[in-house]
Amino acid sequence: MKQLQALLQWLFLRAEGLFNSAFGDRINPFYHLGAITFFLFWVVGGTGLYVYIFFETGLSEAYSSVVSLSQDQWYAGGIMRSIHRYASDAMVLTMMLHMLRYFAFNLYHGFRWFSWVTGVMLIWMVYASGINGYMLPWDQLAQYVTVATFEWLDWLPSFGGTLMRNFVYSSHVGDRFFTLLSFMHLGIPLVLLMVMWIHVQRVPKARTTPPRPIVVGLLLSMLVLSLVAPVQSQGGASNLGTAVTSVELDWFYLALFPLLTEWPLGRVWALVAGGTVLVALLPWWPPQFRRGGKRTHQVVVHGTDGASKEFKVREGETILDAGLREGLALPYECRNGGCGLCLCSVEHGSIEHRPYQRSALPDALKAQGKALMCCAVPKGDVVIDVEGFVVGATAVEATVYSGKVVRLERLAEDVMRVLIALPAGQTLDFTAGQYIDILLDDGQRRAFSFANRPHASSEIELHIRLVPGGRFTTHVFESMKLGDTLRFEGPRGSFTLRDSMHPILFVAGATGFAPIKSIVEDAFQRGIQRPMRLYWGVRQRKDLYLLALCEQWQKAHPNFTVVPVVSEPTEGDGWTGRTGLVHEAMLKDFADLSGHEVYLCGSVKMVETAVPAFLAQGLGEDACFSDAFLMAAPVPAPAQPQ
Numbered sequence: 001m002k003q004l005q006a007l008l009q010w011l012f013l014r015a016e017g018l019f020n021s022a023f024g025d026r027i028n029p030f031y032h033l034g035a036i037t038f039f040l041f042w043v044v045g046g047t048g049l050y051v052y053i054f055f056e057t058g059l060s061e062a063y064s065s066v067v068s069l070s071q072d073q074w075y076a077g078g079i080m081r082s083i084h085r086y087a088s089d090a091m092v093l094t095m096m097l098h099m100l101r102y103f104a105f106n107l108y109h110g111f112r113w114f115s116w117v118t119g120v121m122l123i124w125m126v127y128a129s130g131i132n133g134y135m136l137p138w139d140q141l142a143q144y145v146t147v148a149t150f151e152w153l154d155w156l157p158s159f160g161g162t163l164m165r166n167f168v169y170s171s172h173v174g175d176r177f178f179t180l181l182s183f184m185h186l187g188i189p190l191v192l193l194m195v196m197w198i199h200v201q202r203v204p205k206a207r208t209t210p211p212r213p214i215v216v217g218l219l220l221s222m223l224v225l226s227l228v229a230p231v232q233s234q235g236g237a238s239n240l241g242t243a244v245t246s247v248e249l250d251w252f253y254l255a256l257f258p259l260l261t262e263w264p265l266g267r268v269w270a271l272v273a274g275g276t277v278l279v280a281l282l283p284w285w286p287p288q289f290r291r292g293g294k295r296t297h298q299v300v301v302h303g304t305d306g307a308s309k310e311f312k313v314r315e316g317e318t319i320l321d322a323g324l325r326e327g328l329a330l331p332y333e334c335r336n337g338g339c340g341l342c343l344c345s346v347e348h349g350s351i352e353h354r355p356y357q358r359s360a361l362p363d364a365l366k367a368q369g370k371a372l373m374c375c376a377v378p379k380g381d382v383v384i385d386v387e388g389f390v391v392g393a394t395a396v397e398a399t400v401y402s403g404k405v406v407r408l409e410r411l412a413e414d415v416m417r418v419l420i421a422l423p424a425g426q427t428l429d430f431t432a433g434q435y436i437d438i439l440l441d442d443g444q445r446r447a448f449s450f451a452n453r454p455h456a457s458s459e460i461e462l463h464i465r466l467v468p469g470g471r472f473t474t475h476v477f478e479s480m481k482l483g484d485t486l487r488f489e490g491p492r493g494s495f496t497l498r499d500s501m502h503p504i505l506f507v508a509g510a511t512g513f514a515p516i517k518s519i520v521e522d523a524f525q526r527g528i529q530r531p532m533r534l535y536w537g538v539r540q541r542k543d544l545y546l547l548a549l550c551e552q553w554q555k556a557h558p559n560f561t562v563v564p565v566v567s568e569p570t571e572g573d574g575w576t577g578r579t580g581l582v583h584e585a586m587l588k589d590f591a592d593l594s595g596h597e598v599y600l601c602g603s604v605k606m607v608e609t610a611v612p613a614f615l616a617q618g619l620g621e622d623a624c625f626s627d628a629f630l631m632a633a634p635v636p637a638p639a640q641p642q
Helices: 002-023 029-054 061-071 074-104 110-135 140-154 162-167 175-202 212-228 257-262 265-280 319-325 363-367 471-478 510-526 547-556 582-589 604-616
Strands: 296-302 308-314 343-348 351-353 370-372 376-378 382-386 400-412 415-421 435-439 445-449 459-465 485-492 504-509 532-538 560-566 597-603 624-629
Touching (some): 029 061, 029 175, 074 212, 110 265, 140 162, 257 265, 296 319, 351 370, 363 604, 400 459, 445 510, 459 471, 510 532, 532 547
Parallel strands (some): 597 624
Antiparallel strands (some): 296 308, 343 382, 351 376, 400 415, 400 485, 435 445, 435 485
């Protein structure tokens, strides 16, 4: 079973990674399977009520009313019937994927048994409701499903042929039959909704509504599918005097039905009952015998305000789930190790990481003791530090801001200064070194650091470098104009100046200068006198887009020094300064880094290379702070040159 789970984990992580690249982690459907299922339930319910208005519950009227709805009212009733069918199929798919994912990542043991068992119940209730729905149109498919289902149920001693005898006669059915079907088709979903509500009660802050782009995408997909392949009745009206020999089955709901004609009915019951029991008992397999081990662990979380909060984590529970259960305002988004918003620093103790996307937690950050709270399971008592956490705050969704672009200035050939003005009277409180997530129309995000000091927060300054093939950065350089509205979330990040007396070494790669600019200007404003030395590494001289500003700082502040480093100077640069890799230049100047603090901001490759070298040269692990830039996947190049 472990081999199967490992294979499924690999498949899910690969699929989720592809969807992250295509749509962004915010609207990755794999991170919202439960919420999508809830939404599809309401779609099925709403379209079903519309169809039921025109459905006539009678022997001769049932088929004709459904056909009339699909043909005479194809522009409304026909579309509603089709969406009803396709939403039902999609609901089965998302439920199965949701449960399969929980199995793959071993998320059904311990206290999670309740959600798992109720999930098994929900699956069979959805199947019962769907199979019941296939009986209502009273076409050839309905006849096949009805006869096969009733005969299968009548095999049970409790029924003993009652269903076939009382509702399905040798040549026809009575109106009582449709009364039964209608009662079941309304009653089962009501019970299903109640069990769905119960199902999510063990999940802290469970989401039952997917992001709007997913909602719109699902509705449009089902609408297009309904127009291209509208649902129609099969084979004409039912005729019990003739056996149904050929129908097209919906394999989402009716995959079991061929066995009812090929196998003895008792064997099918054994397969269904035995399989259900085995799946429902998975939380207790293999048996786990405890010998006095702790069933809970203590977590202490430090906030940005200097306060702390203690809470208990159940065995096998993630730090994020436990914190949300306690009502703490911990940052999060996907809850599946895909976005990286729930990043924390493990100050004491050890954790076990569940599978996650490497893009959410690069190895360089993990080596510094960073962890994703949504995937971190404590192995004992732990102490963590969480960016943006404030003790006493209530757990709420991240605040979304809107601002107008008021300035566009090219600082270099491939660097744009973008100033965003907040609405009148609105400010954004942030700490120097933090960043915001700009929200694109399709739900994707792009992270950019503040380049201005916090006390000037009525406007936000960003330094955006053009990335070849980058969707957002290309838009900034080619089509963004003054007055455009940008939506963003923030502030985020813990790349902030710590209070100490140690000398400060800044290491910036390219536009990694932006958050360091914010930190340095804030330090000047606060009167910090600690020695500060900035090593700014770029490829060519022209990439030092604000070197003149750094030189002004150096003249005005005796405690500040700038050391520009060019890795690939050209003959036309006239460059006579330091060359090579920026972190190597700093290492040459400081043979012993003990007693210093290093703040490093640049590409993931730069961070992963520099941090181990700094630690090897005496820098303390608690004195090394980094912010790695992660690039989004480039958009495909156009077929014709622009």
